[in-house]
Amino acid sequence: MPRAAPAAARAVEIISFLTAHPSRSFTISELARHLEMNIASAHATLAVLCDSGFVIRDPAHRTYRLGTALAASGFAVVEQTPGIQAAIEQADILAGELDAEIALSAIAGRDVIFLARRGPIPTSSAIAYPGDRMPLMAPIGAVFMAWAGESAIEAWLRRAEVGEEGTAHLHRVLAEIRDRGFSVPLQSIATDEINEAVVRIRSQPADDDAERHLAKLYQQEGETLLLFEDLPPAAQIQYKVIAAPIFDAQGQVIITISVTGPDHPVPLAEVMKLGRRLTRSAALATREGRGRPPERRRTPRPDQTGHAADT
Helix, strand or coil: CCCCCHHHHHHHHHHHHHHCCCCCCEEHHHHHHHHCCCHHHHHHHHHHHHHHCCEEEECCCCEEEECCHHHHHHHHHHHHCHHHHHHHHHHHHHHHHHCCCEEEEEEECCEEEEEEEECCCCCCCCCCCCCCEEECCCCCCHHHHCCCCHHHHHHHHHHCCCCHHHHHHHHHHHHHHHHHCCECEEHHHHCHHHHHHHHHHHHCCCCHHHHHHHHHHHHHHCCCECCCCCCCCCCEECECEEEEEEECCCCCEEEEEEEECCCCCEEHHHHHHHHHHHHHHHHHHHHHCCCCCCCCCCCCEECCCCCEECC
């Protein structure tokens, strides 16, 4: 892999940070502090971004915000990626049918990025706004990883510093997600402490300690993704969201569509019914977006060390 150009990396970091904070503008000093850049480098990068229209400087307050040129980039992406528009249309349908919050997400580099929301916003929602990001590390992004290659899954687990026991558990979860077609993150994936840690990462994306702290919280929390095996039919589940994949023309997960859960447990049968409904919408969005689901592959079952073993 070629070495990243520092100037290009700085530009990406600035645009990503401003996108994740759409209601605010920032001085150059604030940006340099949040992104751990020196003032001179930040100034040079912002000058180029302003010249291109990707960032706008307020001369009165000396602050920076996203520029309107990025709107044209967004429209072009939707035009080039028909799955996005198809997913938005399905989100509109589901929001009206279920009277629930529907969200669309995608992978953006090493993060999961929130693309759009439809329907009512519950008071318990941890979803913020388009452009908001979370690090792609276990258990976040399991619905993407269920159809990913082994190297991507290993990196996902390694980033979260998951041990052997956690690795074995998550491999079983990923296998179930592939088999059922949807994932069910539990309410424990978004406790107050975890949400505060996510806010810290959002505010200080260059702070490696903030990411390690979040990984530690996930490990302490225990079960954050529903594992269906051995659940009794009468089980009551309090889930955070149910999420299903939308595939591109290469059979890769390009977007996920999810429905936010209520603030109380519901019967397992209801979770299954809602999951099947969500997968139907995801399948329609895949087809309308000229994508295709990947060929079903035999699901490897992990051995006691968490490594895949043939069944």
